Amino acid sequence: MQNAKDTFYEVLRGRLAAINPERTIVLRGVERPGVLVEENELITTVALPECFRLRWTQAAADPNGALATIALECEIDYETAGNAFNSGMDRGRSLAAMDAELQSTVNATPQSAPKSNYTGLANGAAAVPMSTSIWWGPLVFGKTKITDDRIGRTATVVVNSFQEAGEL
Amino acid sequence: MGNRCKDAVVRAAEAALRSNGGRAVLLRMPAPAASGTDAEQLGLTTPQFQDLPLYPAAFRKNLSTSKLLVSASAVASLIGARAFNSAEVLFETAAGVVVDDVLYTITGSVTYQADGEPYCYCLALRAPVR
Numbered sequence: 001m002q003n004a005k006d007t008f009y010e011v012l013r014g015r016l017a018a019i020n021p022e023r024t025i026v027l028r029g030v031e032r033p034g035v036l037v038e039e040n041e042l043i044t045t046v047a048l049p050e051c052f053r054l055r056w057t058q059a060a061a062d063p064n065g066a067l068a069t070i071a072l073e074c075e076i077d078y079e080t081a082g083n084a085f086n087s088g089m090d091r092g093r094s095l096a097a098m099d100a101e102l103q104s105t106v107n108a109t110p111q112s113a114p115k116s117n118y119t120g121l122a123n124g125a126a127a128v129p130m131s132t133s134i135w136w137g138p139l140v141f142g143k144t145k146i147t148d149d150r151i152g153r154t155a156t157v158v159v160n161s162f163q164e165a166g167e168l
Numbered sequence: 169m170g171n172r173c174k175d176a177v178v179r180a181a182e183a184a185l186r187s188n189g190g191r192a193v194l195l196r197m198p199a200p201a202a203s204g205t206d207a208e209q210l211g212l213t214t215p216q217f218q219d220l221p222l223y224p225a226a227f228r229k230n231l232s233t234s235k236l237l238v239s240a241s242a243v244a245s246l247i248g249a250r251a252f253n254s255a256e257v258l259f260e261t262a263a264g265v266v267v268d269d270v271l272y273t274i275t276g277s278v279t280y281q282a283d284g285e286p287y288c289y290c291l292a293l294r295a296p297v298r
Contacts, residue, residue, distance in 0.1 A: 006210050013209075028215065028261070029200035040211035042198060042263055043273055121205060122212040 001070055004134045004161035005056055006118045008074065009037050010127075011134075015105045016052070023101065025051045049150055052102060053077040067132070067162040074159055076102060079145070079152025091151045099141065099153065106139040106157055115161060132162040174285040181280075181287040182224060182239045190224030193236065194266040195246065195258075219266060220246055228290065233272065236265060236293055240286040255279065255289055265293060272296070 013033045016023065023034040025048060027041070034051035046053060058073040078098050082091030112135035116127040142154040199216040207213040222242045228235035243255050252258045259277045266272075272293035280288040 009210065010206070027201055028198055030203045032201075032209070036209070037211070040209060044260055044263070118206065118210055119212060121207040121210065124205075 001059060001072060001161075001163075001167075003115055003117050003130060003167060004070065004072060004159055005037070005074075007113055007115050007134050007161075008136065008159045009035070009054060010116070010118070011113045012052075012054070012105055015108060016101065019104050020101050023051070049079050049081060049152075051078065052098075061163070067164065070161050070163050072159045072161075074157050076155045076157065077152065078102070078155075079147065079150040081150045088149055091149075095144070095151050095153065099155075102155055103139055106136070106155075111136050115164075130164060130167075132164055134159055134161040136160065174283060177282040177285060177287045178239075178241055182241055185224040185226050185237060185239055185288070189226045189230075190239075191226065192221050192223040193225045193238075194219035195222050196220075196263040196266055196271060197250075197261065198263050217263060222246070222265075233267070233295055234293055236267075236272075236291045238289045238291060240280075240288055243289055244286075255286065259289075259291065265291065270296065 013035050016035055017033040024031050025034045025036070027036070027045060027048075035054065036045065036048070036051060037054045038046045039056065053076070055075045055077060056072055057075050060071045062069040062071070080091055080094040080098060082088035082094045112133050115130040115132055115134050117130055118127045120126060120128060136157050136159045138157070140156045142156065145152045145154070197218050197220055199218065201215060202208050202213070208215060222238050224242070225236055225238045227233055228237055243258070246252075247255060247258055250258070252261070256277060259274050262274055264271045264273045272295055274291050275294050276292040278290040278292075279286045280290065
């Protein structure tokens with residue numbers, strides 16, 4: 001499961017950076033594309049606005065077939081306060097722009113990618129390609145949420161993968 | 169209110185904290201993120217942490233660890249040394265406060281001021297699940 005989660009994040013981050021290079025965040029002094037996985041960050045980071053926050057929720061396994069199929073639900077939270085120069089009155093348009101970016105990122109073809117094992121990165125090694133791929137369904141947008149001066153949304157996508165032999 | 173009066177308020181707050189169980193606590197700060205690798209973004213490695221002393225500090229109530237009062241002068245010296253824009257940014261960046269080897273998460277901060285001069289910070293803390 002972990003390799004599928006890591007691969008989906010890497011794909012999403014790469015596509016987002018290509019679609020809108022200006023959507024970036026600064027986390028602990030380093031600028032990076034505006035997407036993060038909540039469970040991989042400090043607790044104090046998770047409410048960061050103007051970026052896409054991935055949260056893995058449900059998991060299901062189908063053991064039928066040569067390899068078990070794993071379905072992971074990924075919630076993507078994002079919110080914006082609009083532009084301060086416009087007193088936040090453009091926050092609706094800002095949210096629409098984030099909707100469009102996310103839709104272009106997730107729904108772009110192919111909705112699949114070769115799965116990789118990233119554990120070697122901890123020791124300075126490169127990611128290792130695996131035998132199978134991940135693939136995902138369409139993006140489902142949730143209702144608009146208003147929190148203080150921010151407007152946001154949660155979108156959901158289901159990411160599927162085959163559980164390879166020996167994989168965690 | 170002149171600078172002399174502002175300084176007096178800060179010193180009075182510090183004296184009150186010292187005389188009411190003031191003690192040293194540690195502000196746990198993460199090191200800058202590693203650039204050029206995705207290992208931290210994927211949760212494979214964790215950043216280094218540095219514990220910075222804050223003194224004097226005291227819990228607002230004897231029987232509760234949910235609110236911690238910290239001297240403004242102690243915070244000011246950290247802000248200056250670490251080039252943070254404000255105390256709020258400092259507290260938001262911190263991984264938490266270590267008190268008696270227990271790491272508390274900072275969930276919010278309030279600045280107490282006298283005529284625009286911060287004399288004390290109140291940190292809202294969340295204890296770890298045991």
